[in-house]
Amino acid sequence: MKPRNYILIFFISIFYITVGLAQIQVQVRIDNATATTTCADNPPFGGPDVYWAMRVNGGTWDNYPSQGFCPFFYDVPRVQYSADYACPADVPDSIEVCFNVYENDALLPCFINSDCSEIICLNFAIPNVGTTATNTLTLPTGLSSGGAANFTILTNALTPAAINDSICQAIDLGVLPYSGVLGDAAVSQYSNICATSNGDINTIPLGIWTNEQGVWFRFTTGAQVSVTNVFANNDPSDLGDTMDVQVAIFRASSDCNGTLTLVDWYGLEDNTYDATLQPCLLPNTTYYILVDGENTSPETREGYFSLALASYGVSQSPNRICDAMPLGTIPDAGNISTGMTNANHCADGIGDPANIGFQSQNSVWFSFYPPASGHVIIDVTSADTFPLGIDPIDLQVAVFTTFNDTCLGQKRKIIAVDNTYFPTETIELSCLDASRKYWILVDGSGNNTLPGSDATGVFSIDITDAGILPPADTTFINPVVCFGSSFTLGDSTYTQDGLVYEIFKNIDGCDSLVTGPLDVLDTISISIDTVQLASALGAADGVLQALPVGGTGTGYTYQWGNGQTTQQVGNLVGGDLMCVTITDGLGCSNSYCLEIPYVFEIFATIINDTLNCYGDTDALAQIIITSGQPPYNYNWEQVGNAAVMGSGTITTNGTPTFINNLAVGDYSITIVNQYTQKAFVANISQPDSISIQPTVQTNVSCFGVCDGEILIAPSGGTPTYQYNWSPNIQPLPHLTNLCADDYFVTVSDMNNCTNTIQITITQPPMFVATATQQQPVSCFGGNDGRAVISTTHNAAAYLWDNAETTSPATNLTAGNHFVTVTNADGCMDTTAVQITQPSAPATTITIVQPIRCDDSNDGIAAVAAQNLTPPLSYQWSSGSVGSTAAFLSPQQYFVTITDALGCTTTDDIILQAPPPIDIAYLKTDITCKEGETRGSIFIDTVFGGQPPYQYALNSSDFGDYTIFNNLDVGAYRLEVKDDLGCVEEYPIAITDGTEIYVFAGEDYIIELGEHVTIDALTLNSNIVFSWSSVGILPCVTCHRIEVQPLATTDYIIAIKDTLTECIARDTVRVQVSKEEDIFIPNAFTPNNDGFNDVFMILAGNSIALINNLRVYDRWGTLLFTAQNFPPNAQEYGWNGKFNNQDLNPAVFVYFVEATYIDGAKIHLKGDVTLLR
Incomplete structure (x- = not known):
């Protein structure tokens, strides 16, 4: 095996380890850029070679675009940077990206000798996991090079990452369809490896598992909800990190910050590793799912998992009989089927009938009307097990009818079945009434006799018309029972009017039916007629008669408490208690008791009355009879005046009877009935008459003043009192601030009785004051005017608007003055007088001679005055005392003029000099620029003074020329003279800026591979540096460079004064020695x-x-x-x-x-x- 193959295997293993540890990868992809430069190519072999480079997060500079086969030059788009992180929390908020644009002056390919290099670095936000962010980095304008780079930051999930560590970061799974799936239970799409429980709900008080590293999801139900399974499976994709999954589902009161209510949960320490829930969901509701791992060890607590919600299109069936799902009428020779769309997962057994034949626990209800045959077969079938079906149920079924065909009527069970080991419960019913409603109850036993089943699940109902059976025996009855009694037929007991119905089993075919209407009689109502009252309490001469209604209505018999058995009985003792029991022909009975009525003594209540106002005749006397036997006659008359009298009839006790329009006095009343009579007395009273007395009456103090006062004290009548004044004033007994006038007041009491009186308020004669000028003001603006006062009555005090308090007033200024005069009664009058004065003096100052130059004092000014009395005297602020002032410089001057009466006036004037002469000039020193070997001075613009202008240099003759050339180094004095002869001087120096110096040091001898640093030293300012050499230079414009030549090389430094354009150069040779190193x-x-x-x-x-x-x-x-x-x-x-x-x-x-x-x-x- 070759060594490079070993290296390849090594990197593959490293990548696997990295993927295993890292969940998040951040990449920076360079997309494209624009780059420009103002620099020319150096040496000038053609146009500028513009390149650009990128650096990410402090790494190396990568150059773009590609340059043939050269390394370190790349094409775009290209991923330049990539970094992996274990968890989302480890990902930094931002990353630094740098952009460099330069002109490459390298002579050889694949080398870089940058010029006009411009760099910008900024931090950019790293986007959330699973998203990208496109950015642009732009160099500022005005630089030697410019451009903009476009790049994309990508944040990728290498494996499922826990980015949903808090409820408000919950991953939104979407809207749960009525029939469909959210998520994928077979893919390890999520993990909780980086999660915490910080800020999460405390699950311990809820009695469920403890939250250690939970992550959150949310979903929303639609308008219709179905039976739903929630599957959370342990690492189905075999990514290599398993967990024992725990799940809880919550409903929030509002948003993610609302109060959470636990809906369902799964996952104790049972090592099942997968979790399945079947929650009861509400429509149009948002739910939150918390997924964690069992906390036995890190291996079970964190890892990868899948999450999916399967909605099966199966509705929860109604849980109450009155909400039963109506299946309708079974069609003749047909059937009705619900399909596998019914479920009882969220039901209970509350309110169900007792003695069904099995224990109701999760019951749901349906209703139907039978076909005309009355013969049906009901099949209730459980669903298959998941995944071929949905959720099987161990079925229990019962059929009911009610006494009055309503859900609230008395329920009667027809049949109940609870078979085992069968997925379908079948019931056959016959002899059903097609006009009546029947109810089906479906429940589950939970005995798990059907494989995979329990007390809840999904099922279908099929009801089929089974055809007509041979006719059945029917017995019709018409039972009658007394009110409050019941009728029993078979197993049923009836207490209300209606149809009784009972089926008795018959082995020959259809069951025998006994039916007919039940008549529950009305109760026997008893009323008693008094034929004759007992003459008195204890007298045995009363007679009563009983009058029954109800029951059978015939064949009544009577049993009285004293043993008598006839309908009418006598010799009854007044005041005794007597009862009677009446029985009808069926034997139904009822009883009634009463006290034997007798004759009562007449007792009456007489209610007296009081008249509202003194002398009225509208009183009422009220008669209420409290005891006695009506009807009654009554007669009345006024005591002492028999002419006032009347009579009437009273038909009932306790009803008020009124005698109207009575005056004050006593009245006798006699009441008579068929048994006795009795006399009574009524009294009518009245209040005293209303009297009004003024207790305070104060007249007006001064003419036209409203300070009068009235206070009245009413008595009699019925307090409290109301007051009505004319003229209309406040409705009070005490009035103030009254003007002189006649006042009328009407006093009304609580009964609207009234009395009216007149009260007069008077005033004294009018007080008048008059003011007259005695002396005008002497000088304009003075205060020696005088005025005197005269009055219609003796004056006691004066008050002028200048605070003087005498007549005459002596210190008045010109204008209108007001004075308030008060007499001995305290009455006041205000009058005015006008005080006059002479006209205001007028002055005029003229400039006789203006100031010639900005620094001279040759100005002359003169003043003239009017409206003053000669002779006049003058005093200037410059010291002059006549009407003319001379030798004035630029400033403000004041003059004061006094006339023969001592009256004075002051005026001022500002004298201004012409603006000083000033110039704008250009000076050219001796420089290295081509064609300029001597200095010059050029006058560009002259300001101030009086044009035209002349110029002289170093005391030469003045002339019109504005430029002086061929000047040597030295100091010069430029003079400018205006048309008035004013002269200004300006010193100007011509300098020599040609001397410039640079020293780069001695030559170097180095070994191949060594580095050397070269410094360019100069004492000049305004300098730019420019290095040149063969090969790559690290910096062209720096004063110091560090080089590593591969052969002996000369490095040339040139400095340039940017003002004089003078240039100095120096060369350093670096000799490279190559030895066997x-x-x-x-x-x-x-x-x-x-x-x-x-x-x-x-x-x-x-x-x-x-x-x-x-x-x-x-x-x-x-x-x-x-x-x-x-x-x-x-x-x-x-x-x-x-x-x-x-x-x-x-x-x-x-x-x-x-x-x-x-x-x-x-x-x-x-x-x-x-x-x-």
């Missing part, structure tokens, strides 16, 4: 002591590869060979064995072929001694 031992000792155990090839940096090593014995037998390995590698050396046997000490011959790093080859041979 290889050492081969002449002896070795393979005794496994850790020293010199292997014969190996040793070499320095100049040797790149050992192409061939061969060892021969002295007879020419090849003992050992190795090819294409690096030097100094002990693992590729000879251990002194041949055919895996140790050789004896001897001298052996070797042959070596090696390659230098410059590609040259060397051949060596010699001998080596093996010592032991």
Whole structure:
């Protein structure tokens, strides 16, 4: 076997181990890129050679596009980076991707000499497992090179990974179809290897298994749900990591954050490894599935599994008789079949009839109407076992009818069967009534007599018309029973009106039928007629008669408590208790008891009344008779006034009778019936009349002021009181802030009785004040004006708007002034007066002579004034005292003018100088640029001053020229003069920027394979570097380079001043010496002591590869060979064995072929001694 085959097997085993440990793989695929550069090719053999490179997560730079057969240059698309992770949590959030665009100036193919290299590195988010993310990395604009790289980050699942470690990360399996499958039970699609129980529901209080490494799934039911199996199987794909599967199903109150309710579960420590559930599901509901492994060991706790939900298109049948599935009427000579679509997995036995013949536990109900033959065969058949069928059931079947053909009627069992070892229960029924409804109950026994069956499962029902049997004997009856009694026929007992029905077995064919209507009589109702009252309590002269209704209605007999047996009885004692029992012709009876009625003394309640208002005549007297025998007559009259009287009739006790429209006073009332009479007295009263007294009446204090007050105190009538004022004011007894006027108030009590009075509020005469100007203001803006006050009554106080309190006021300014005057009564008036003043003074300042230059003081200004009284005096802020001020510089000046009356005014003016002369010029120093050997000054623009301008250099004559050429190095003074003669000077220096220097160091002598670092040193600024040489340069524009030449090479550094364009150069020669940098031992000792155990090839940096090593014995037998390995590698050396046997000490011959790093080859041979 060749050595490379060993290497291939090694890598295959490594890959298998990696796949076994890793679940997630992150890859970066380079898709394409655009690349541009502003650099030209150097040397200029053509257009620029633009390449680009990518680096991922700090790895190597891979270059694009491919370059023929060259290594390290690749085509796209290409996966450049790949990393494996054990669990999703181990995957980092982001990964760094770098993009490099450069111009390649390498002279030889497959080499890189980058120029204008631009790099950008950014972090990019790693997508979720099973997804990809396409990204673009773009270089900023304005760089020497530019472009954009497109790449894709792929996050792959090498094996099923637990990415659904929390309920809100549950994998959505989708909507469960009514008939269909979600998932694949035969594929290891999922695992819980990386899962935890952090944040999960605590399963311990639920009484199920403990959650250790559970993962979550969810699914949603549709509008119709079916019998569903949930299969969670242990590693069906044999990926190599098994687990003992545990499953629990939950229903949430809302979303994944809602309260969870356990629906079903499976998986105690039973080592079954696979789990199957059959949950009872609701329609339109989201369920969550938690899958874990049994916690005996890591082998059982975590691993791979499948998950599938199989919905069989089988509905849960109705669990209650009133919800029974209607199968309809069995067609004549036909049948009805449900198909294998019925199930009882979610049913119970609550409310089922007792004594069925078996124990009801998971019953479901169906109903049907028989065909005209009344003869049917009912076949209930269990499903086969899974997977050929769905779920078998050990069947139990019973048939019922009800007394009134409703689900709430009394139930009667017709038949019940519970056979064993048969998948089908068959019942044959005859003599059924086609007009009646029948009910079928289906249950399971759970005795498992049918292989694979239990108490729940899937079944079908077939009902077939079995044809007409010979006629059966039918006996018609018409039983009658008393109210509250029952009728028994066979095994049935009846208590209500209706059809009685009982089948009695007959071996000759159809069963005998006894049927007919049952009549349950109404109860006997008894009423008692009083023929004659007993004359008094205890008197034995009362007479009663009994009046029965109901029962048979005929043949009544009577039995009274005193032994009498006639319908009417006498000599009954008033107040005694008497009972009677009445029996009809069938013997049905009922009893009634009462107290013997007798004559009562008349007792009545007289309810008096009170009139609402004093003097009213609408009172009522009320009569309520509480004892006595109606009907009654009554008469009444007013005591002391027989002219006021009346009469009437009362027919019942306890009913109020009214005597209307009564005035105040007493009234006598006499009540009479057929047995006795009695007198009563009624009284009508009335309240006192309403009286109103004003307790406070205050007049207005000043004319036009509203500060009057009224307080009234009503009495009499029926408190509380209401108040109505005119004019309409607040409805209160106490009024304030009243104006002078006449006021009327009406007081009403609780009964709306009223009284009205008038109250008058008065006011004093009007108080008036008048203000007159006594003296105007002397100077404009002064405050020496005067004014005096006159009034219609004596004034007591004054208050002016300037706070003066006298008349006259003496310190008034010009304008309107207000004064408030108060008299001795406290009444006030406000008046106004206008105070006048002379016109405002007006001044005008003019510039007689403006300022000539920006720094001179030759300005002159003059002022003129109006509306002042001569003579006038002047005072300037510059010190001048006349109307004219001279020798003014650029600034603001103030002048104050005073007239003969002492009145003053002030004005100001700002004098401005022309803007100073300023220039924009261009200076050219002495540089290395072509054609420029001397300096120059060019005046581009002049600002300020007064054009036109003239120019002079170093005190030469002024002229119009704006450029000065052929200037040597030195200092110059540029003068600019405007049209007004103002001059500005500007110093300018011409410099020499041609001196530039660079030193790259002394020449080097190195051995082949060695590196050397070359530094370019300079004292100049504004410098750019440019290296050139034969071969690959690590950096063209750096000041320091590190090189490893394969032959003697000159490295040239050129620096350029970017301002003067002057260039300096220096050259460094690196001389490469090639010697035999290889050492081969002449002896070795393979005794496994850790020293010199292997014969190996040793070499320095100049040797790149050992192409061939061969060892021969002295007879020419090849003992050992190795090819294409690096030097100094002990693992590729000879251990002194041949055919895996140790050789004896001897001298052996070797042959070596090696390659230098410059590609040259060397051949060596010699001998080596093996010592032991």
